[in-house]
Amino acid sequence: MQLFIKSTWNVMKFVRPITSKMNPKVAVGQMTATSDLNHNLKQVKCIIEKATKENAQIVFLPEACDYIAENKEQAIKLAEPLSGPRVTEYKNLAKSNNVWISFGGIHELTANNKAFNTHLVINNLGEIVGIYRKLHLFNVKIPEENIFLVESKTVESGKSIVPPIESPIGKLALSICYDMRFPELAIALRQKGAEILTYPSAFTHATGAAHWEILLRARAIESQCFVIAAAQIGRHNEKRISYGQAIVIDPWGKIIGECEKHSDSDPYEPTVCTAEIDLTKLETVRKKMPVIEHKRTDIYGSIIENSIFELPKEVSTLNFGGIKIPIETVFYKTPYSYAFTNLRCVVPGHVLVSSVRESKRLSDLTPTEVADLFKTAIKVQKAVEEVYKATSSTVVVQDGPEAGQTVKHVHIHIMPRKEGDFVFNDEIYKHIQQHDKEGPNMKPPRCLEEQKAEADILRKIISQ
Structure with a gap:
């Protein structure tokens, strides 16, 4: 002072x-x-x-x-x-x-x-x-x-x-x-x-x-x-x-x-x-x-629910369950959530939306964080469908290891869908379970430049 x-x-x-x-x-x-x-x-x-x-x-x-x-x-x-x-x-x-x-x-x-x-x-x-x-x-x-x-x-x-x-x-x-x-x-x-x-x-x-x-x-x-x-x-x-x-x-x-x-x-x-x-x-x-x-947040709420946190501009990565996500691949961010392009995609346009705060399960998030996460997912879904000329999307949360979660950090998969992209429509769930695991169905990683280029396009669309 x-x-x-x-x-x-x-x-x-x-x-x-x-x-x-x-x-x-x-x-x-x-x-x-x-x-x-x-x-x-x-x-x-x-x-x-x-x-x-x-x-x-x-x-x-x-x-x-x-x-x-x-x-x-x-x-x-x-x-x-x-x-x-x-x-x-x-x-x-x-x-x-x-x-x-x-x-x-x-x-x-x-x-x-x-x-x-x-x-x-x-x-x-x-x-x-x-x-x-x-x-x-x-x-x-x-x-x-x-x-x-x-x-x-x-x-x-x-x-x-x-x-x-x-x-x-x-x-x-x-x-x-x-x-x-x-x-x-x-x-x-x-x-x-x-x-x-x-x-x-x-x-x-x-x-x-x-x-x-x-x-x-x-x-x-x-x-x-x-x-x-x-x-x-x-x-x-x-x-x-x-x-x-x-x-x-x-x-x-x-x-x-x-x-x-x-x-x-x-x-x-x-x-x-x-x-x-x-x-x-x-x-x-x-x-x-x-x-x-011992805090009774169910009675008087949580301070962090209404707190606005921002990352300094100098930060070059975001922490996603221990994985460093380059900031250039992030195309949308709120105080509670962010969306980024995927390293391994089940379908073209497969992106992820994650909570900013490191939380393993949906139940670990505050009500404000949950609301923001899904609000962000809807906004991102619209942008992805526009870029990839899709009229439908598969939106998936693998909430816990038994549900297929491999990164212990709450996130939503958003995958734009087109007619005939899989022989059987629900086959996508098998692929999402295996796309980042060792085996014949493991998708090859994309280069950073490809991820950045896609992020630039999505960032432009989502900001309009």
Whole structure:
């Protein structure tokens, strides 16, 4: 939170920890950003240097680590797109230091002459692997206390939740500052597989003293996730003071790492606190206190049912029961379902529609996901029939291994039909059972280029 604006990992393969000696280490930074870009970059470099000396696998920087503006005009003037030189510099820092870096909130310039408050994660190859744009904007006016914090004047809110990303410390969920006051977001991320929640912040001094630690520990306890919150500290300008206390909390709510809180000892030097992320502790807490299993979603519904998750544009594959589906073969996607061209087809135009969330059976899906899956299937069926000049389709769900399911992920086969395509009409069910199994009826795999070309055609039709 700021006065005017807040603002396929493919390396470092790792095995999850078995003993404490193997636990990955994180470094969580604390700094005092101003409107001086060079000064702020020096602080960022200082935190990274301290983190690498501690052998941290990931460095977490606070919200507004690029700058804290003195007015709204300056806030927009200093903002840059993600393709700008500032992010290029951040990529170089990650690559040159061979470390993952969470830039907890930078000012991403938009076409509307505003900015997103964007949480950016860059891996040690200098590649962007996570982009989250802050959902909840801090708009508070209390004239009697001379408090006028209206983030929406310069910040555009995000439109979706970003699913947790794989990282060297576990499945990392991205949020920013004020988001911590909304437990629904934390629960949605936990249900999506999160193991670590992040809340990089620039928390005001007054609210920090009252709520900072309480809120973060509550999010850890209720979600049964680690919580990591880098922080701004001290006086940024005449109007803005941040609380500090960058912190790491385990899934039981215990503080396992923290930096100092704000005091009268300004100015502050950049500091880091470190902690080990022991995922076996997370497994133990969830096993001994299985609250997710005890939720009465039949009474009050599920948070995730109404949550809109989007995949970052940089994602190149989707996970389909452990199989990586190239994004180029995906021709339609909703927050809950996606359709893609098939590797092995029973008939020309045979495509698949799958749930985004990894679920083995139809009964594992929420009512919203079920409705969306079949709504998507109908939309896709119409497009496939148009392209392949068919007036009928066979629509099949093999729900479980005994029903012929070979990929343990809910999906629907859509196969456009024509008169005489099989001698006996129902013979198609025999072929679908055997088309991807070793044997004389196994269909040969198609090349990626053929799948992509078909996806391009279907994508064009379905978007009309």
